[in-house]
Amino acid sequence: MSKQILIADDNSEIREIVKILLESEDYKVIEAVDGQDAIDKVNEETDLIILDMMMPNKSGLKACLEIREKTSAPILFLTAKTQDSDKQLAFSSGSDDFLSKPFSYTELVARVKALLRRYYVYRARRRRKKRTK
Known part of the structure; x- marks a missing residue:
């Protein structure tokens, strides 16, 4: 089953580039045009969220706080x-990683894979520990 990734950026070209990159790695990509749209589209099937900081209607920082x-x-x-x-604000709002534009395509994909790996490995370990207690 492919992982679902939400990309929120007001720049349609960035969304398209990221979508192409991630779909080539067999991820399902959902697009959002701003922070509020991202909040509305996040659900229990969302495995990872990619946010831009500066978006109309609701900034990525505010969206991050609500998504958390x-x-x-x-x-x-x-x-x-x-x-x-800016990095401090991003991390203090609840983000897990930060990548500056312009970005390396290979670095973006590597960071996505690392974040997903850590998230699912740690979650599985927590579940095993709960069962053994």
């Missing part, structure tokens, strides 16, 4: 913001 109330799925910020203070 719905899911513990990994969140990766993919953004043109590059300052250390």
Whole structure:
């Protein structure tokens, strides 16, 4: 079963590039055009979320905070913001990783795979520990 990834970016070209990259790795990709759209589309089937920080209607930072109330799925910020203070804001809002635009395609795919691997390996370990107690 392929993992479902939500990409939220107001730039349609970025969404298309990311979609092509991830679908070539057999991921199912759902697109959102802004932060509110991302919040509305996140559900229990969402395995990973990729957010831009600067989006209309609701910023990626605000969306991240609200998404964290719905899911513990990994969140990766993919953004043109590059300052250390931007990274601090991203992590303090609940994200798990940060990648600056312009980005390396291979690095994006590698980070997605690493985030998903850690999320599912750690979740499986927690479940096993609960059962053995």
